[in-house]
Structures are given as C-alpha cells and as structure tokens.
Amino acid sequence: MKPSEATAHNVVIIGSGPAGFTAAIYASRANLKPLLFEGLLKGGQPGGQLMLTTEVENYPGFPKGMMGPELMQLFREQAERFGTELVREDVASVDFSSRPFKLVGGEKEYLAKSVIISTGASANWLNIPSEKALQGYGVSACATCDGFFFKGKEVLVVGGGDSALEEAQFLTKFASKVTLVHRREALRASKIMQDRAKKNPKIDFIWNSEVIEIKDPAKKKVTSVMLKNIQTGAVSEKKTDGIFMAIGHTPNSELFKGKLELDPKGYIKIHDGTLTNVPGVFACGDVQDYKYRQAVTAAGSGCMAALDAERFLEAEHA
Numbered sequence: 001m002k003p004s005e006a007t008a009h010n011v012v013i014i015g016s017g018p019a020g021f022t023a024a025i026y027a028s029r030a031n032l033k034p035l036l037f038e039g040l041l042k043g044g045q046p047g048g049q050l051m052l053t054t055e056v057e058n059y060p061g062f063p064k065g066m067m068g069p070e071l072m073q074l075f076r077e078q079a080e081r082f083g084t085e086l087v088r089e090d091v092a093s094v095d096f097s098s099r100p101f102k103l104v105g106g107e108k109e110y111l112a113k114s115v116i117i118s119t120g121a122s123a124n125w126l127n128i129p130s131e132k133a134l135q136g137y138g139v140s141a142c143a144t145c146d147g148f149f150f151k152g153k154e155v156l157v158v159g160g161g162d163s164a165l166e167e168a169q170f171l172t173k174f175a176s177k178v179t180l181v182h183r184r185e186a187l188r189a190s191k192i193m194q195d196r197a198k199k200n201p202k203i204d205f206i207w208n209s210e211v212i213e214i215k216d217p218a219k220k221k222v223t224s225v226m227l228k229n230i231q232t233g234a235v236s237e238k239k240t241d242g243i244f245m246a247i248g249h250t251p252n253s254e255l256f257k258g259k260l261e262l263d264p265k266g267y268i269k270i271h272d273g274t275l276t277n278v279p280g281v282f283a284c285g286d287v288q289d290y291k292y293r294q295a296v297t298a299a300g301s302g303c304m305a306a307l308d309a310e311r312f313l314e315a316e317h318a
C-alpha cells in the first residue's frame with residue numbers, strides 16, 4: 001500500500017443503503033465526485049436492510065410498490081448517473097485523527113477531505129433453523145415493511161421491548177391474531193406500551209418461551225414454529241402464518257469505536273443535523289437513528305449529510 005498514490009477525495013461515503021446512496025446523489029450533483037464504499041457481503045449487507053425485504057409499499061413515489069432489491073438498484077443507478085465512484089469493498093479501518101482523513105478499503109489507502117457514514121444497523125436474529133431461508137417468506141424483522149401481507153392471518157412477534165409491542169400493535173391492523181412470544185414473564189417495554197398491548201383483544205402472550213425452529217422451508221412459507229418453555233423444558237408446536245423478530249438492532253458502528261462518540265448502545269452521536277464530534281465526519285441513516293429506522297427517513301438524512309458535507313468543504317476552502 002502506498003499512501004502517496006492515494007488522492008484526497010472530497011467526500012467518501014461508507015455504506016450503500018438509502019442513506020448512503022442519497023448522500024451520493026446529492027454530493028455528485030454538487031460536483032463533489034464522491035466515492036462510495038458499497039461493502040462486501042461478509043461485512044454486512046450491501047444495499048442495506050431493503051435487500052432483505054420483499055415488497056416495499058411505503059416508499060413515496062412508487063404507488064404500486066417495489067421490490068426492496070430493485071429499489072436499491074434504482075438508488076444505485078441514480079448515484080452512478082451523476083458520477084459517484086463505487087467501490088465494492090468494506091472499509092477495514094479509519095483514521096479521523098488528522099486531515100485528510102485516512103480509510104483503508106481492500107488493500108488500498110484512501111484520503112478524504114470529508115466522510116459520510118451510512119453503515120446502517122442490522123436487525124438481531126435468533127439464528128435458529130430455517131430463519132434465514134424463510135426471510136421474505138413469512139419471517140421478517142420489520143412490521144412496517146411487511147405487516148400488510150398478513151391481512152386476516154395469524155402472526156407471532158418475538159421480543160418484550162418497545163419495538164416488539166409497537167410491532168404487535170401495528171400488526172393488529174392487518175392480522176386476525178398476534179401472539180407475542182417472550183423469553184421471560186416480565187416485559188421490558190414502557191408501561192404505556194404494555195397497557196396498550198394488554199388491552200388489545202387481538203394480542204395474546206406466551207411467556208417464558210423461546211422459538212427454537214421455524215417451519216416449513218420445503219413449502220417456502222411459514223406454517224408453524226417450535227416453542228420451548230424455558231422453565232419446564234417442554235417443546236410444543238404452534239401454527240402461524242408469519243413471525244416477526246423484534247429483539248433489537250445493532251448499529252454497524254464497530255469500525256468507529258474509539259474514533260467517534262457513540263451512545264451506550266453503539267449508535268453514532270450526532271448534533272445539528274448530521275454532524276459527529278469530529279468536524280468533517282457526518283453520519284446518517286440507521287447507524288445514528290434507533291427511533292425511526294425507515295428507508296425514507298434514512299434517505300432524508302443522507303440528503304442532509306451531503307448538504308452538511310458540502311457546506312463544510314465550502315467553509316474550509318473559502
């Protein structure tokens with residue numbers, strides 16, 4: 001690796017979900033010639049969480065809906081059209097201690113005058129048999145994205161936090177019955193969410209239980225789950241048409257530990273829009289947002305990050 005061969009890019013974007021590509025569209029249209037690290041499969045999910053969903057029906061502008069991966073392909077094409085340079089590598093390390101910033105991707109070092117981080121978050125999964133094979137076929141981690149497909153059907157939600165109760169509540173708009181499966185007897189969620197869920201006649205609870213297997217991959221759909229009672233060890237089968245995991249998300253911020261201020265859960269701390277504690281480094285999308293986590297909000301914050309980077313570069317070179 002020869003650092004002297006590297007040139008300082010105006011903007012380097014890390015991450016290829018809706019936030020990263022929107023930042024790229026704006027930065028490239030501002031003539032900043034951004035370079036965007038798309039990532040490799042091993043380092044996460046190029047294209048972000050939409051690559052894991054089937055149909056996206058709540059992204060404005062697509063009244064007939066759009067498959068998640070196709071939507072991401074359109075984001076990508078739009079970013080490329082205005083001159084974004086795409087690199088199919090993970091970023092292995094970053095050095096924000098002096099400017100220009102240094103990033104290592106693949107075997108090469110890159111220099112950057114500004115950096116936009118849009119590495120997203122990953123839904124936590126149970127890592128049980130058939131969970132992966134049935135993602136998009138009845139196994140989901142996003143009720144807002146996929147709830148609509150369960151009109152009149154029965155679904156399970158796994159988890160006992162605010163997300164689980166929010167998802168359960170949301171799913172009752174479509175499903176005929178929602179059963180929340182929690183590994184303990186007490187919910188972690190806020191009292192108000194608990195009260196609301198317990199009052200909802202469509203929501204049932206199964207306590208002290210874990211989902212240990214999802215069936216039936218051979219039919220390419222969810223038909224039932226195997227439940228294990230943690231207290232008694234008893235295993236039983238429960239019929240269901242779908243299962244929603246709400247066991248938390250993990251922000252993809254490992255790379256920035258000790259380099260940027262993170263909150264106790266690992267989300268990048270931002271202020272005044274998309275500014276991090278290091279001037280010239282911006283964060284957008286789910287890596288800084290545990291609250292909204294929607295493609296459209298991620299895209300919006302990607303736009304903000306590009307505008308913030310543009311202003312930063314202008315001020316630096318004024």
Ligand code: NAP
Binds near residue numbers: 161163247248
């Ligand atoms: P969370 O609060 O961390 O809750 C995760 C839940 O999943 C917990 O009940 C946990 O069980 C369970 N869980 C974790 N790993 C599991 C596993 N392997 N198997 C089975 N169950 C497992 O996460 P969250 O609900 O996504 O919320 C994250 C943050 O966002 C929280 O601060 C929350 O308040 C906030 N939030 C707020 C709202 C709102 O205010 N409207 C909505 C959503 C989220 P245990 O309880 O046994 O640990």
